[in-house]
Amino acid sequence: MTSDLTPRQKSVLEYIISFQQKHRMAPTVREICAHLGLSGPSGIHRILNVLRDKGYILAEPGKKRSWRFSKNVTGAGIPLIGTIAAGLPVEAIENLEGELAVSPALFGSTRCFGLRVNGDSMIDAHILDGDMAIIRPQQRVENGEIAAVMVQDLLPETTLKIVRRTRSALTLEPANPAYLPLVLKGPQRKQVVVLGKYVGLLRVV
Numbered sequence: 001m002t003s004d005l006t007p008r009q010k011s012v013l014e015y016i017i018s019f020q021q022k023h024r025m026a027p028t029v030r031e032i033c034a035h036l037g038l039s040g041p042s043g044i045h046r047i048l049n050v051l052r053d054k055g056y057i058l059a060e061p062g063k064k065r066s067w068r069f070s071k072n073v074t075g076a077g078i079p080l081i082g083t084i085a086a087g088l089p090v091e092a093i094e095n096l097e098g099e100l101a102v103s104p105a106l107f108g109s110t111r112c113f114g115l116r117v118n119g120d121s122m123i124d125a126h127i128l129d130g131d132m133a134i135i136r137p138q139q140r141v142e143n144g145e146i147a148a149v150m151v152q153d154l155l156p157e158t159t160l161k162i163v164r165r166t167r168s169a170l171t172l173e174p175a176n177p178a179y180l181p182l183v184l185k186g187p188q189r190k191q192v193v194v195l196g197k198y199v200g201l202l203r204v205v
Contacts, residue, residue: 004054011036012047013056017069018077018101026068069103077101084115084133084148084160100132100202107199109136114202115148115160121174122146122160131203133160135196146175146198151182152191160198 005013015035019027029041029048038044048067051057060066078100097116104112117131125146127133133148141147147163149172161172161182170189172182184192 005051005056008036009047009050012044013051013069014102014106016057016067017103017106020069020103026065028065029067032067069105078104078112078114078134080114080116080132082115082158083118084158102202107134107136109199112136112199113196115158117160117201121176121179123176125162125175127160127175127198127201128203131201133198134200134202136199137196139194141194141197148195148198150193150195151184152193158195163194 012032015032016027019025019031027035029044032044032048033039033041036044048057048059052059052067056070057067058070059068080097080100082097100114104110112134114132114134117127117129117133120129127146135148141163143163143165145163146160148158148160149163150158151172159172161174164171164173169183169185170192171184172192174181
């Protein structure tokens with residue numbers, strides 16, 4: 001979801017959702033302009049019309065606060081629960097660091113959590129160091145999907161990788177040729193615990 005939006009269009013949509021979560025009403029065009037540091041509303045109106053035409057937001061003619069997200073917005077956002085490695089696996093950090101003021105609905109889900117990416121092994125999947133990886137909790141992913149996984153050993157470890165399965169092995173594959181895949185065979189496969197499927201990211205620029 002939102003892959004068809006430009007960064008500016010997505011930032012407007014995210015602000016509308018976060019404003020609705022906080023205030024339980026839609027923002028005005030003037031408030032959207034102020035958030036983005038714009039002096040005039042003409043550019044915002046173009047973006048709002050694009051978001052409406054693509055089905056992300058709804059508008060009620062004649063109302064001041066008419067531009068709102070097209071789905072129900074509940075909860076306070078997406079919890080940010082720690083750091084995940086996109087390089088060599090690191091010890092899992094599961095403490096709650098804060099909350100991302102974005103609705104899980106933006107990623108097509110009712111429940112997600114965020115993990116801060118540390119490393120560059122997923123750069124060919126456009127996942128960069130410092131990004132907030134958004135994870136939908138689930139215990140299994142399809143072959144070839146990106147997932148947050150823990151590898152149980154002496155210490156629990158967490159990493160973000162492409163999961164590939166064969167009859168004899170489970171492979172955690174990076175999206176960077178500078179890194180080697182982690183191949184687990186036999187009983188080692190049972191040490192891998194899928195935390196959830198990667199469904200998108202937030203990037204601070």
